[in-house]
Amino acid sequence: MAEPRVFTFSQVAQHRSNKDCWVVINGRVLDVTRFLEEHPGGEEVILEVAGKEATKQFDAIGHSKAAQKMVLKYQVGVLEGAKVEEVDMNDDVVEMESNSKEMSAFVIKDGANYNKSISFYEFFVPLLVAALYFGYRCLTVPQY
């Protein structure tokens, strides 16, 4: 396998616009220019770390495994002095597919919880209104 290209921090720092955007994640230098528009978290967050080290910010979000594998797609080289593991891209493609299934299952599950909390309120709110109304009536109806 060919040696990856090695970049210094100052070389990376020259690519920090939305027309030419590089970031460093885990020692990998990534050209994410064409990914900016597609990024589910929006382009602004990536532009804030454009031309810089972005590992901390990337990890802080708790990106999915699929997102971590996606990083490899945009790699143009490695940062000078960084230790970077070699990864087999063929494995990654398979895992990325299975992860997207995981993600859609999560969305459906989340939707079911949302519906459950809606029906909880639909049941108790009218009950509470009725109880308040009867309470009010009992207190305000004149007692003969």
Ligand code: HEM
């Ligand atoms: C090449 C680098 C990056 C890739 C491939 C990537 C990929 C993704 C993907 C696939 C998602 C959807 C959720 C998930 O699968 O985890 C996502 C969400 C997000 N990303 Fe990134 N991302 C990158 C860099 C960054 C950086 C550097 C930041 C912050 C500075 C960031 C902030 C976010 C945020 C805020 C979200 C939304 C999370 C949410 O809605 O819960 N991403 N990213």
